[in-house]
Amino acid sequence: MKIGEFANQLGVSTDTLRYYEKHNLLTPSSRTGAGYRDYDETALKQMEFILRAKNVGFSLSEIKELLQIKFKKHQHSCHEVKNLTIQKRDLVAKRIAELTRFHKSLSILADRCCGGEEPADNCSILTTLEDIDGLTQ
C-alpha cells in the first residue's frame, strides 16, 4: 500500500507518516522500484499501536520506548512497562492538579466580575491581578 492510501485508512496525513519514519516510530515495510514507500499489514498493526498509545496520553518519545520493548519483549519485564505507565500517569496527575488550580482561580475571578458593558475601570479581575494575592490558596 502506498503512503496516501495508508494515511487515509488511518486518518493521518502523509506528512505525519514521514515524520514518524524520520523519528523511528514506523518504517515502511519496503520500497517500490520507484522508491515509493510500501506499507503492509505489519505496518498497519504498528501504526494502530502508536495511535492507541497516543490516545491514552503517551508522547511520541514514550511510544518509541514502548515500541522498543514490544520488539524485544523477552529482554524487558512487566515491571519496566508498568513503571513507564505509572510515571506517565503521575505526570498527568500533576498536570491535572496544576490546571485545576488554574481553573479554580479563573472561576473565582470570573464569578466576581459583573461582566457588564460599562468601562473596565473598576473591573474586579483587573484590580485583583493588580493588587491582591487572594487567589493562590
Added chain:
Amino acid sequence: MKIGEFANQLGVSTDTLRYYEKHNLLTPSSRTGAGYRDYDETALKQMEFILRAKNVGFSLSEIKELLQIKFKKHQHSCHEVKNLTIQKRDLVAKRIAELTRFHKSLSILADRCCGGEEPADNCSILTTLEDIDGLTQ
C-alpha cells in the same frame, strides 16, 4: 534599578525580562547613559501583574491582551475582561477533561499489569495497546 537587581527581586531571570520586553509585555521605564535598562516602581507593579496572571494560568499572549485593556480601561468593558477569563477557564476545563481521560486509561492499564520481573511477553499493557480498544469509553 538595573536589570539584575530587578530580576532578583522578582525571582525571574534577566533573559526573561529581555524576552518580555521584546514581546511587548514590559518595557523598562528608561535607560541609563550607558544604555542599561532602568526599572522603577511602575515596572515592578506591572511585572507583578504579569506574574499573577501567569499564576492563574494565562499565557503570555493573553496577558498582553489583559495589559492592553489595563492601559486603557475606559476603552474596554468588564464584559470583555470577563470573556477572556471565561474563555480561558473553559479551555482549561477541556484540557483537564482530556487529561482525566488519559489518567483513567493509564490507571486501568497499570492496574491490570502485574509489574513483576518476568519477561514482558504477556504484559497486559502491551497486549492491550496491540489488540483491544477497551480503554476509550
Added chain:
DNA sequence: ATAAACCTTAGAGTACACACCAAGGTCAAG
C-alpha cells in the same frame, strides 16, 4: 502525449517560553 494525481527529498515554519552563547562595553573596588 499530456494532464492529474500521486510520490520523492530536504529544509523551513509554527507555537510557547524561555535558556544559552559570543563579543564586546561599563562600572566599582583594590
Added chain:
DNA sequence: CTTGACCTTGGTGTGTACTCTAAGGTTTAT
C-alpha cells in the same frame, strides 16, 4: 589600572508534533 561583576545586542538552541514548501520524478487515464 586591572580584575570581576555587571550590562548590551544579536543570534542560536530546546522540546513537541507536526505542517508546508520547493523542485522534481512516477503512474494512470484519456
